[in-house]
Amino acid sequence: xxxxxxxxxxxxxxxxxxxxxxxxxxxxxxxxxxxxxxxxxxxxxxxxxxxxxxxxxxxxxxxxxxxxxxxxxxxxxxxxxxxxxxxxxxxxxxxxxxxxxxxxxxxxxxxxxxxxxxxxxxxxxxxxxxxxxxxxxxxxxxxxxxxxxxxxxxxxxxxxxxxxxxxxxxxxxxxxxxxxxxxxxxxxxxxxxxxxxxxxxxxxxxxxxxxxxxxxxxxxxxxxxxxxxxxxxxx
Numbered sequence: 001x002x003x004x005x006x007x008x009x010x011x012x013x014x015x016x017x018x019x020x021x022x023x024x025x026x027x028x029x030x031x032x033x034x035x036x037x038x039x040x041x042x043x044x045x046x047x048x049x050x051x052x053x054x055x056x057x058x059x060x061x062x063x064x065x066x067x068x069x070x071x072x073x074x075x076x077x078x079x080x081x082x083x084x085x086x087x088x089x090x091x092x093x094x095x096x097x098x099x100x101x102x103x104x105x106x107x108x109x110x111x112x113x114x115x116x117x118x119x120x121x122x123x124x125x126x127x128x129x130x131x132x133x134x135x136x137x138x139x140x141x142x143x144x145x146x147x148x149x150x151x152x153x154x155x156x157x158x159x160x161x162x163x164x165x166x167x168x169x170x171x172x173x174x175x176x177x178x179x180x181x182x183x184x185x186x187x188x189x190x191x192x193x194x195x196x197x198x199x200x201x202x203x204x205x206x207x208x209x210x211x212x213x214x215x216x217x218x219x220x221x222x223x224x225x226x227x228x229x230x231x232x233x234x235x
Contacts, residue, residue, distance in 0.1 A: 078113035130204035
């Protein structure tokens with residue numbers, strides 16, 4: 001009997017010493033590169049430990065364990081070709097109820113990874129009069145294309161957001177009579193894919209003819225002498 005009472009006392013002490021398991025909270029991470037564009041392969045860590053990576057639809061669904069109201073530090077790692085993720089505020093674990101169904105709704109965390117570079121297309125058009133085919137198109141002084149028979153050229157470029165560049169039509173060597181000479185236009189790449197248009201009308205300068213020198217007319221001096229009458233008749 002004494003032995004049975006001791007055993008019961010030990011079990012009660014063990015039961016009192018056991019900590020109740022912390023509750024879990026559903027969390028959904030949504031990663032995008034641009035608004036409406038899901039991003040796969042974004043790694044997510046919570047309180048310093050990895051918990052997974054986003055799938056093809058840009059989502060990662062997990063269960064985080066902790067006491068209600070506790071704070072969880074979240075860090076996202078963007079894949080190659082993307083800038084570092086924007087800072088994520090600490091996640092506060094709490095119950096969220098779906099008013100429509102009455103069930104527990106998942107906490108949502110948004111992750112943004114912007115592309116490291118942006119894609120652009122430059123359309124150049126040499127309009128107006130004169131020869132417009134074969135005019136070199138320069139970007140920051142480097143030839144990248146030449147205009148076609150209609151005076152148009154297309155150039156695809158990739159640049160970092162905020163990069164400034166200059167487009168020039170180098171007319172001086174191939175069409176020296178076009179005006180203006182070597183026109184250019186500056187551009188700046190926004191933080192999105194972009195279409196740039198450089199439409200430059202031209203006029204053709206007509207060369208001024210050199211004045212013609214008047215020829216001197218040679219005036220032959222007339223020989224003036226006494227007029228000798230001629231009489232016709234019999235003597």
